[in-house]
Amino acid sequence: MSTKIQELIGEAISLYQNGFIAEAEETLLKVLKAQKNNLPAFEILGLIKATSGDHLEAAKYLKKAVQINPNNFSTRYNLAKALADCNEHLESLPHHERAVKLAPLNVDAWINYGKTLSILGKNEGALGAFNEAMELNPQHVEASLNKGIASRRMNLIDEALLEFSSVLKYEPNNYLAILNIGLSFLVKKQYPESLSYLDKAYLLNSLDITLLLAKGQALFESKRYEDAILIAEEILKIDLKSCEALSNIGSALNELNRLEDAISYFDKALALDPMQAEAYSNKGLAYLKLKRLSESLKSYNKAHQINPNIDFLLGSKLNIKMLIGDRNNIEKETTSLIQALAESKRVTAPFGIMSLIDSPSAHLQAASIWAKTNAHIQELVITRKNRLIGNGKIKLAYISADFKNHPVSHLTAELFELHNRDKFETYAISLAKVNGHDAIRKRLENAFDHFIDVEDKSDLEIAEFCRNLGIDIAIDLGGYTEGARIDIFKFRAAPIQVNYLGYPGSLGTNSFDYIIADKIVIPEQARIFFTEKIAYLPHCYMVDDSKRLPSASPASREEFGLPENAFVFCCFNNSYKLNTHVIQTWSNILNAVAGSVLWLSENNLTFQQNLIAEFAQYGVESSRIIFAKRMEFISDHLGRHQLADLFLDTHPFNAHTTAIDSLKSGLPLITILGDSFPARVASSLLTTLSLPELITNNFQEYEELAIHLGNNPSKVIFLKEKLASHLPISPLFNTKLFAFNLESLLIEMQRRYENNEPVSHIFTSP
Numbered sequence: 001m002s003t004k005i006q007e008l009i010g011e012a013i014s015l016y017q018n019g020f021i022a023e024a025e026e027t028l029l030k031v032l033k034a035q036k037n038n039l040p041a042f043e044i045l046g047l048i049k050a051t052s053g054d055h056l057e058a059a060k061y062l063k064k065a066v067q068i069n070p071n072n073f074s075t076r077y078n079l080a081k082a083l084a085d086c087n088e089h090l091e092s093l094p095h096h097e098r099a100v101k102l103a104p105l106n107v108d109a110w111i112n113y114g115k116t117l118s119i120l121g122k123n124e125g126a127l128g129a130f131n132e133a134m135e136l137n138p139q140h141v142e143a144s145l146n147k148g149i150a151s152r153r154m155n156l157i158d159e160a161l162l163e164f165s166s167v168l169k170y171e172p173n174n175y176l177a178i179l180n181i182g183l184s185f186l187v188k189k190q191y192p193e194s195l196s197y198l199d200k201a202y203l204l205n206s207l208d209i210t211l212l213l214a215k216g217q218a219l220f221e222s223k224r225y226e227d228a229i230l231i232a233e234e235i236l237k238i239d240l241k242s243c244e245a246l247s248n249i250g251s252a253l254n255e256l257n258r259l260e261d262a263i264s265y266f267d268k269a270l271a272l273d274p275m276q277a278e279a280y281s282n283k284g285l286a287y288l289k290l291k292r293l294s295e296s297l298k299s300y301n302k303a304h305q306i307n308p309n310i311d312f313l314l315g316s317k318l319n320i321k322m323l324i325g326d327r328n329n330i331e332k333e334t335t336s337l338i339q340a341l342a343e344s345k346r347v348t349a350p351f352g353i354m355s356l357i358d359s360p361s362a363h364l365q366a367a368s369i370w371a372k373t374n375a376h377i378q379e380l381v382i383t384r385k386n387r388l389i390g391n392g393k394i395k396l397a398y399i400s401a402d403f404k405n406h407p408v409s410h411l412t413a414e415l416f417e418l419h420n421r422d423k424f425e426t427y428a429i430s431l432a433k434v435n436g437h438d439a440i441r442k443r444l445e446n447a448f449d450h451f452i453d454v455e456d457k458s459d460l461e462i463a464e465f466c467r468n469l470g471i472d473i474a475i476d477l478g479g480y481t482e483g484a485r486i487d488i489f490k491f492r493a494a495p496i497q498v499n500y501l502g503y504p505g506s507l508g509t510n511s512f513d514y515i516i517a518d519k520i521v522i523p524e525q526a527r528i529f530f531t532e533k534i535a536y537l538p539h540c541y542m543v544d545d546s547k548r549l550p551s552a553s554p555a556s557r558e559e560f561g562l563p564e565n566a567f568v569f570c571c572f573n574n575s576y577k578l579n580t581h582v583i584q585t586w587s588n589i590l591n592a593v594a595g596s597v598l599w600l601s602e603n604n605l606t607f608q609q610n611l612i613a614e615f616a617q618y619g620v621e622s623s624r625i626i627f628a629k630r631m632e633f634i635s636d637h638l639g640r641h642q643l644a645d646l647f648l649d650t651h652p653f654n655a656h657t658t659a660i661d662s663l664k665s666g667l668p669l670i671t672i673l674g675d676s677f678p679a680r681v682a683s684s685l686l687t688t689l690s691l692p693e694l695i696t697n698n699f700q701e702y703e704e705l706a707i708h709l710g711n712n713p714s715k716v717i718f719l720k721e722k723l724a725s726h727l728p729i730s731p732l733f734n735t736k737l738f739a740f741n742l743e744s745l746l747i748e749m750q751r752r753y754e755n756n757e758p759v760s761h762i763f764t765s766p
Helices: 002-016 021-034 039-052 055-068 072-087 089-102 107-119 123-136 141-153 157-170 173-185 193-204 210-223 225-237 241-256 259-272 277-289 293-306 313-324 332-342 360-374 407-418 437-447 459-471 524-529 580-592 604-616 634-643 657-664 681-688 699-710 713-726 734-754
Strands: 392-402 424-430 452-453 474-475 497-498 516-518 535-536 568-571 599-602 626-629 646-648 667-674
Touching: 002 021, 002 039, 021 039, 039 055, 039 072, 055 072, 072 089, 072 107, 089 107, 089 599, 107 141, 123 141, 157 173, 173 193, 173 210, 193 210, 210 225, 210 241, 225 241, 241 259, 241 277, 259 277, 277 293, 277 313, 293 313, 313 332, 313 604, 313 626, 313 699, 332 657, 360 524, 392 407, 392 459, 392 734, 407 437, 407 657, 407 734, 424 437, 474 734, 497 734, 516 734, 535 734, 568 580, 580 599, 580 604, 580 699, 599 604, 604 626, 634 657, 646 699, 657 667, 657 681, 667 681, 667 699, 699 713
Parallel strands: 392 424, 392 474, 424 452, 474 497, 497 516, 516 535, 568 599, 568 646, 599 626, 646 667
Antiparallel strands: none
């Protein structure tokens, strides 16, 4: 380099240092005009541009410097940083890699390398880079902070919290550390802790939308919906066009059951961004709650069209189609769903698949995938205790959102009343309040020793509350049904946790020790499809309230629009349990039994219209399909069963409560014995009633039996008489015996726990 060039470079540096930026650039350009490959000129120009914020120009000059000398650390380092600063992270990556190879002891090089890897989603590599930086300087705050952020993104929440806490030792007001502690506790569903740190961060920076969104989510998950709305409104003051804030208000209004208002906010979000799939999905949920099912399906379809990979969206869409009887493309979509499940994708809620496929392995897979959506929640282990320190009674808690006018409570009310108070102290942990008068709720409040409403508490708070009560056995009555809150059990509400009744299958999680069942619904070969151990009752696992009796006043067929002399088949199952194979089979039965009619629950108007059209395809006239309206009193509903001749069960999702209703009312039922739990329930009921002749093995046998009985009414009369003779003596409707058998199982669970025996299957004899 000539003396003149050296002088020009020295002059440029002096000008830059004294704030004459334009003159410095002009001088360096003179150097390049005289010597086009001058390395210092390119390097200094790159630094000047980077310092002034023109990272794109900086990268242009530094790239030329790297071409001249590819092994100069500072040039590589500065180029990598300039590219990252103009969001060219992928292009910057090889320069970061080269920089750390050229200077492996440079802490900043490792940190910047890690940041780029993290932005590119390469969190494992980022974590490795930050570890390298901390090996060089264990007290480096930026390295520790970024290591924590990478750990959080990898769901290594406890490791992340350690790093953020370490940062706060050196910098107690480090905003990012405080914010990320709040975000970490949010992931762990520890909402009070999350809000505590997010509030501290808010005092340092109240305008950070990331912070406000997180705070809104923590409030939402804490069921503080009004407060969550206020936070979203704060965001809108900062950014009037925040689609996420508008959508969050909609979601909170959904939970407050202000559904029309919720739809309005989703529409506002979509007006700003018509491609916001999540808003369409949440709008679909609002329409579902309003029972505007066609509009719900339209919203779900739109969401799926924009983003078919939204978690569990395909299952939600198929569920609506089943509810309204829309068979369009349903077989193809079901096949896609099953394939996606096999690939462990989040495509359906566990309950939804039960009406689509008779496969215990697919049911378990769906449950396991759902359970793992909150896999970062660590299972709590409770220190063993001796309950005899107290009053010697087993503290038994039933946890449910259905302590109201709901099938689960219709079946269980008397059981709760019959529990042996010398051996058990009973608790109802209610996850949902009721609006207005609810006779069942009032009865249940009197049925338990303690009835406690916990709707407004978080999952963790409910689990802690139960542990503080000293609950020995917690029975979940909801599983994966509406309103249930399975994560309560991940936080361990009790030493022994049991899955029973509400959900007919495995919950796919180690949170539960047992599932209460019988040998028909879970035969020996099916145990591999359950994460729980099986606690076998000697008879059918279903319980019933013996006080639920058919109305004494006789009803007439004319009163319900039924032909007086026709053979009346009936099915009062929910619409989602009907499918193409069921409709085809029922059509064959109706066509083979002259003058017969089919009496179905009315469900919804769209379902009725679609169903009539579907039957017409198989030659069944609409006059032969009669819809039964919902009745105000359960006794009248039970009583009208006596007007029918035969109940036709659905497959693969059987009648459960509706089968109990039919049989206790004296109406025989035919079913298909399937492979999965929900496809075997009616067979369990019939076996307990000693009516195995009504159990078939496939659709062909089912169809043949229905036709045979339909054309031979005398045989139906014989079956009704046989059923009537079995009802008083069968264990199925002996609620006192059921309570005794269930308590025997619970006592055995407690005995094994106290003796430190491993959880294993429990068998009882009749």
